[in-house]
Amino acid sequence: MTQDASFPELTVTVVPSLSQIDPKAWDACACPEAAQGGPPADPFTTYRFLHALERSGSVGRGTGWEPHHLTVEADGQIIAVAPMYAKGHSQGEYIFDHNWAHAYESAGGQYYPKMQMAVPFTPATGRRFLTRPGWEVAGQQALVQGAVQFAANNRLSSLHITFCTEAEAQAGAQMGLLPRITQQFHWHNRGYADFDGFLADLSSRKRKAIRKERAKAQGFGGVIRTLTGDDIQPAHWDAFWQFYQDTGSRKWGTPYLTRDFFEIVHDTMREDMALVLCERDGVPVAGALNFIGRDVLYGRYWGCIEDHPCLHFEACYYQAIDFAIAKGLSRVEAGAQGEHKLARGYLPAQTHSLHWLGDAGFADAVAKYLEAERRAIDEDIEIMTAYGPFKQDNREEQQ
Structure with missing residues (x-):
């Protein structure tokens, strides 16, 4: 040719x-x-x-x-x-x-x-x-x-x-x-110094709504951590696999990824991942997995074994914004669909x-x-x- x-x-x-x-x-x-x-x-x-x-x-x-x-x-x-x-x-x-x-x-x-x-x-x-x-x-x-x-x-x-x-x-x-x-729906970083800097760009009503939502989520009775690199331990994937199976079964009937996939990317790509874990009494009850590009954070998977108000929004969207601001990334892509992302600063x-x-x-x-x-x-x-x-x-x- x-x-x-x-x-x-x-x-x-x-x-x-x-x-x-x-x-x-x-x-x-x-x-x-x-x-x-x-x-x-x-x-x-x-x-x-x-x-x-x-x-x-x-x-x-x-x-x-x-x-x-x-x-x-x-x-x-x-x-x-x-x-x-x-x-x-x-x-x-x-x-x-x-x-x-x-x-x-x-x-x-x-x-x-x-x-x-x-x-x-x-x-x-x-x-x-x-x-x-x-x-x-x-x-x-x-x-x-x-x-x-x-x-x-x-x-x-x-x-x-x-x-x-x-x-x-x-x-x-x-x-x-x-x-x-x-x-x-994507979130764009306009040079924000911190999350409050992002909130300052919003209308007063939306700003108050997000602060209220974050407070409710963070009051779920535990702690929220974002782990990257060697801070991600093999045992964390046991918990995340439970989350992923629950979400996959509800959305697709059968999860797309196998358990071995998470083992392999732990060995080869943990520096390229940001794993948000929500833990209560030391036990992970929810989590969100992001992949890190040179200038973009990609939100990929979320799941939980306990339901807590607004925790999904916190783990998937607000923690991603916090991470992007801290790392100087220009954009967060939070996955397919979801008009509910609009109220949280993610524009079409x-x-x-x-x-x-x-x-x-x-x-x-x-x-x-x-x-x-x-x-x-x-x-x-x-x-x-x-x-x-x-x-x-x-x-x-x-x-």
Whole structure:
């Protein structure tokens, strides 16, 4: 495959397991900034996170997430990679296409399996076209062409590239993919010295409500600690596994991650995690797990074995804000959905995805749907931002 005359010939390969790719070669594309020290910008596309999913059996045969990763080589060197999976369902993606699947199958088609270029179970924005510096254009083109060709050759219904960056969405649209806009709620650090500095940006009524909520949560009868690195002990995962199972059973029926996943990331990624534990009489009764990027804190999982008023908001949202301010991080992404986050200082933000559909007529219908959806999302974001908790002058700056 040749991209243009200025680049050497590129070879695209589909690899059934991350273990067949050199970790250093993968991370040279996924997180080249970490080579000079410091955390990666996106912990979820690192080799150690994606490999932990495979080693632990959280993805793989029988899970509905079967690895088919892409590599692109030039002159024998890997210059681009992408995490990609054959999906047997639409669970664990957070960019919902269930209606598309229903419409496609009602018309006599077979929607599954489909291809998904994504980080499983992780609704966090990040690069999906992972390239070495200097190979951004050629690498992106090769990954898109390779993924589409693989889907077409195997007569698959579709390819979905979810939670990509806005720049990737624009580049993908220029290559003929269908762009989709959805939304999440993110908290932004405007240089706050402490939590009170953040509260000072809010309207008086919202400020009082949050203070009251925090006081109620912190009065649950125990202590709240945020642990990172070696302060996280293996025994803490025993407690967190109980929390995760409870939440997973209620939300998804079956938890996505296996117990082994937490053991593996404890060994390989505990410096990249901030574990909030709520303990009563020395026993953890609730917790929230965050992953730490170079400039972003990503809230991922929450659970409890005891219900206490407002403790969920404290552990997931306010402790995350405290941590981000203390570490000088610019943003907190608190996961998918949740308009209740708005009152707590998390404003609506666009998220992006790209889609290829093999049937031309179906693709045309989806394109029209996405245009209408985009207008509705933009209107929702404008309205919700206007109703956010910030003072009027600060609200306008947030838009």
